[in-house]
Amino acid sequence: MSATVFIDGAAGTTGLEIADRLAGRSEFSLVALDDASRKDPAARREALNAADFAILCLPDDAAREAVALVDPDSKVRLIDASSAHRVSDGWTYGFPELVGRDAVAGARFVANPGCYPTGFLALVAPLVRAGLLPADWTYTVNAVSGYSGGGKGLIARFEADPAIGWRGYALGFGHKHLPEMARYAGLPRPPVFTPAVIAAHRGMAVSVPLALSAMEAAPSPAAMRDALSEFYAGSPIIKVCDPPESGEILLRADAAPWDGLELFVLASPDGSEAQLLARLDNLGKGASGAAVQNLNLMAGLDETAGLQLTA
Template identity: 35%
Template structure:
């Protein structure tokens, strides 16, 4: 089956192309680099593809959307359509019915990396009534500098970078999807940092005043929710320290740490794989009727 990646020179686009290259049932439709801004050439290649992937800056997605026919299968990796009711949110592990929605949709929006980590941590807490959905949740996140794209990668690798806390205006672009798909009634707070390692993301959510829930009960709750998920590992141990570095893998690790009455949930994933390209490959497989895990081993 043929895949056209529009925006193949960016970090996410290159990662997706790398996965496609090792996929036994997918073939990349190639666009010469000199033609990457040629709308007609891109439109012609989109037309012969079984599925189109957008890995484009938010500001030019709508222009590219005009090149895609209405019946074309499209996976978009920007933030524009993640909360759009006409698009399906591309997180297969969201709930029991999400895979079918992705498989049957012509338009799927790939989640953001911080949102993926937050939703996988927070949604079970609300669905299982560990917390009420009007709780004000705060998430602290550290990610590798590859999350900032080619420019940030170049800056960090040209000289020693610094760990930087950003979005201190509390208005990070992932917040709408974090709120919507966790089922919270109010915006969570997200305090993200970009660190000096290249790949790996850790997101932690403190859970105060859990007098009715022990750590072991919360661990068992996550194990029950994710027991059939191939790439989500609920860890029994409760480490006192964790490295944010996480090599290329689609596996998500979930930890519960803390003490009686005050716990913390920690999610660890690779920001380029499960946080972007690996999750996109899951969606591509589902949309094309293939085994979800093909190309990810």
């Protein structure tokens, strides 16, 4: 018998992409509300509490309100794709490769990671854990994303003016992704984060530059690459890649949906400088693909079922 899944916020970009990944899968049966009911609290409460799983694809405040609609005796298990619960007590951080697949599989409340934190944490957290990178270093993060990650408002602004190629934001600092980046990397303070969106619908590159020559007992780039390769050995989703012979890593404006994550350790010839770089789809492993991976684990299925892992 298939498990029922209610996507609260199914009309948004993340919700639509989750539904696409679940379409045609016999393991799940989607619960849908019509346009008249999807904003009705009573109808949403009924759908939430009747489902086996609910995925919240909502703004933060609306996600908190949705959680409040869950009855104490409900069987429903939640995946929250917002940032509302990523550092909240009682919620499991939905990054199986970092927190453990068993932790996600056994959780009732799972908070999907943010798209930028997914790239940053995949690179930095294993190296801090291994003692190769210092926890007390002041890390910087330079990142670009396809404009689809900004929601309907940003999508509309970008598509209304095709002359815009790059849009920097969060210029006042204090981005909402910073708490999870610090906590799950084991850092005493968050990194300095510079995000931007580019003239591509999807895709993301997250870069962490490292002045290795300024670190005491600095690791070699080869040691970092080996540590990441060992940490993700056997992962069907995260791959540690060799530096490209072309000297370029690309994001394509016409990229298809992709749920993988590629990691690179790039270095200067003398090893005094390095750049950790992650390439992913902000709507894939950065959002909808991660939610489906977590759903698969919670349902006792192969974590890659329904995912697109060919770039």
